Amino acid sequence: MFSWVAMQANVHQSSLKSLSMLHACTLLHRNNAIIEKPFTLLLLLLFGVCSTKHVTHPIFPDVDFVFHDDYDPLGWRLTKPDFLQLPRSNPNESAPVLMFYMRKSDSAAFNDPFYSWDCLQCQLWVSYSYDGGLVWKTPFCFLDLPTGYLDPTKGWWGRDGPRVSLQQFNGVSSLHIGISKRTTDQTTALALFHFSTNGSLPDGRHPRNRNIFPSPQVVMSENVGTLPHTPIVVNNGSRLLFPIHYSARSSTSPPYGLCNVIVFYSDDFGITWSQATPELVVPSPHGGDGANEPAVIELLNGTLWMLMRTSQPVLYESFSLDYGSTWSTPSPTRFASYSSPPELMRLRARDDPGILLIWNNGLISDGDDAFGRSRQVIHGAVSYDEGSTWHGFRELYRDPYMDVPYEYGHDSGTAYATGKEMENGNVVASAGQGALRQTVFVFDPRWLTETTQHTSINDVVIFNDTTNYNGSYFTSYGVEGVSRILDPTNSSHYVIQFDARSFFHALPTVIYNFPGLKRGQMVLTLYAASDDFSASIKIVDFFSPPNTAVEDELTVFAFEILSDCRSSSSQGLCISAREWDEVWLNWDTDVGVCNATSNGRHEEFQIRSLKFVVQPSYLRLQVLSGFMHLREIAVRSSERRDNVFEW
Incomplete structure (x- = not known):
């Protein structure tokens, strides 16, 4: 070992x-x-x-x-929350964290607990925590959402809850809360509520000075999707941004899909708004939603960086050099x-x-x-x-x-x-x-x-082929032949058994998440329990379910291990049958090589040039024939180039 x-x-x-x-x-x-x-x-x-x-x-x-939560189809009344860390007002007290969520004030149930939530009588509630978010205090109603706003027959769209931001500029604080409101059966407006705090923010103990503007501000009356995106405060608090997406086209067909991303900005605390240019469009060669659901952050040099969801297998990005007035043409990132x-x-x-x-x-x-x-x-x-x-x-x-x-x-x-x-x-x-x-x-x-992780199967609390959570960092749902058993060679230890001796609809597979490392080393302690054993090792940089095939061209590297060293191919390793063995992997994505060693045999595999992050963070271990035991996995960074490792 x-x-x-x-x-x-x-x-x-x-x-x-x-x-x-x-x-x-x-x-x-x-x-x-x-x-x-x-x-x-x-x-x-x-x-x-x-x-x-x-x-x-x-x-x-x-x-x-x-x-x-529990989506109770007969009475569930809560939405996804958003959070706000207030500044410390008393040096002897912790600053509170606020949690905002929407709650139905009427007793009517909604029809689809999985997807939609339309609320005619809605309230915005607040809870708060003084211990870092672990204990939340008794909530209070912060705001009754106006029923007569826009179309009074349509409800507030609370599926994804409110989005909250705090703006502080020249000694004045302003709280901004964005919530979507139905206008027709197919379109949604985005309402932005403004609260002037007059120097005192509501923290649950003193819910006062909530001077709301006379009516919600309409940012856009077209379909802005179902998610009000978080207002972003930039340029030292002097500008408020609201990045949103909307249905720019009538279908999800190619070449651009359904949606575009646009950005609104305000330099007067959200009272008046201007639209940034241009609208952001992302190619969608196979159709889909297009450019949508953006997130924006201000970099330390003042550049604004936007990431957005697309119908392609990667996030896209755009930049602004003038605090959001204009934006660059979106381009693909390497985030899968x-x-x-x-x-x-x-x-x-x-x-x-x-x-x-x-x-x-x-x-x-x-x-x-x-x-x-x-x-x-x-x-x-x-x-x-x-x-x-x-x-x-x-x-x-x-x-x-x-x-x-x-x-x-x-x-x-x-x-x-x-x-x-x-x-x-x-x-x-x-x-x-x-x-x-x-x-x-x-x-x-x-x-x-x-950059270091060691997992012994002894420490895996739950592991079998029927549960969803298969222990720390493991996933194996949807496959058969994977179980946690006592080590047949040492009854004081547990192992994961992979048994592919019978026909299964999905071969026994385990997914293991580890720290993403451009240069890393992994050791697997394995036991080939049959002479006809063979297995596949794939290292990838994204999650894919165990019962889903991942093509070799999407892996960082892949190879097979066998229990018969004489028939081992030039692109594989062998381990001894009925003996504990170690498989060592040492990769460097900059050089583009993974060195693998087992049982005195050394192989070098070329790392594929991928369009993703190429920062390996997942092991896919699949037994193709026979059966095998896994006792432990260890991963660590190999940033040192001298190849001197102490084991």
């Missing part, structure tokens, strides 16, 4: 471990067999009745889950994402300012359900050099019902993240769509900079 002399927990993990996880009196995971009544528990939590329960999360030990929106946020609480990106780093190329399956995991990456290099590519949250067949036309999965950095440097975020999928979680973004 290998050992790393330098293997130790990153210093930042200790701070994460001290963040106790708050659940709504329970974990909402079916495989934990603790379900109870999550919707009731969530309401109790939001109304300050539920007591705190501190639990170590078995799946993502570096992410603290606060609560999950299939028709899913990004979220960008600035990290400022610590000495080293950074950028956090939360997005679905997923790619599915086959079938009508590709849209839903590409959103089964949401990821995080962080940059501390204004986007030149990125760290992380880690799973923040997996769809707890990813094995439920995707229903075409209904949003589900982990997409549509919202989040804010808090005073202590941690991030509070929300993600998820569809029944029982929405969650709020807290994490330390410094975790994304870690």
Whole structure:
């Protein structure tokens, strides 16, 4: 068995471990067999009745889950929240974090809990936290949304909730809240509410000085989609931006799809608005939604950077050099994402300012359900050099019902993240769509900079072929022949068994997420339990479900391992049958080579030139014949070029 002399927990993990996880009196995971009544528990939590329960999360030990929702088709009244970190007003008190969400004030149920939510009588509610987002206080109604605004027969479109921004300029603070409002059956207007705080912000204890403008400001009366995008404050607080998308065409047909992205800006706290030029258009050669759901951040040099969802397998980007008045022609990035929106946020609480990106780093190329399956995991990456290099590519949250067949036309999965950095440097975020999928979680973004990970199957809490969550960093739903068993060679240890001896509709496969590394080293401890054993190892830079084929041309590198060294091909490795062996991988994406070693045999594989990030972060381990055991995986950076590693 290998050992790393330098293997130790990153210093930042200790701070994460001290963040106790708050659940709504329970974990909402079916495989934990603790379900109870999550919707009731969530309401109790939001109304300050539920007591705190501190639990170590078995799946993502570096992410603290606060609560999950329950889409109750007969009475669910809450939307996805957005968050706001208020500035510290008292040096002896922590600054509160506000959570805004919409709530139905009428008792009528909505008809489609998975997709739409139209509310004629709606309220904007606020809860707040003084302990970094772990405990939320009794909420209060912040605003009754006007029923007579635009078409009084159409409701407020609350599926994705409000989007909130705080503007501070020349000693004046202004709170901006964007919410969509139905105007017809097919179109939506975007209403922006302004609150002048008169120097005192509502923090839950003093909900006063809420001087709303006489009526909501209409930013655009055409169809702006269903998501009000977060207002962005730029140029030292003097300008407010609202990036949105709208239906520019009547169909999703090529060459541009349905939508364009446009940006509105205001230099008078949102009272009057101008439209930036040009409208942003992205090619959609196969049709689809086109350019939509943008996210914008201001770089430290004043440049504005926009990422946008497209119908292509990557996010697109655009830049503005004049604080949003004009924008460059969109161009493709190397962030893989299939028709899913990004979220960008600035990290400022610590000495080293950074950028956090939360997005679905997923790619599915086959079938009508590709849209839903590409959103089964949401990821995080962080940059501390204004986007030149990125760290992380880690799973923040997996769809707890990813094995439920995707229903075409209904949003589900982990997409549509919202989040804010808090005073202590941690991030509070929300993600998820569809029944029982929405969650709020807290994490330390410094975790994304870690470059070492060691996973022993002994430490995997849950692993079998029927549960959705298959232990820390593992996914194996939708396949057969994968199970966690006692090591046949050592009954004090557990292993993952891959059994392909019988016919299965999907070969036994495990997906393993590790820190994204341009130069990295991985060691797998394997046991070929049969003479006819063969397996496939693929290293990729995006998520794809275990039961979905990933073509070799989309992998960073791929090869086979066999238990019969005599028949091993020139493009593969061999391990001894019925003996524990180690497979060592050492890759450098800049050089374009991966060196692999096992059982005294060395092979060199060329790394393919991909259009994605080419920062490997996923292992796909699949047994093709026979059966095999996996005992542990270790990954670390190999930035040192001397190839001296201590094991």
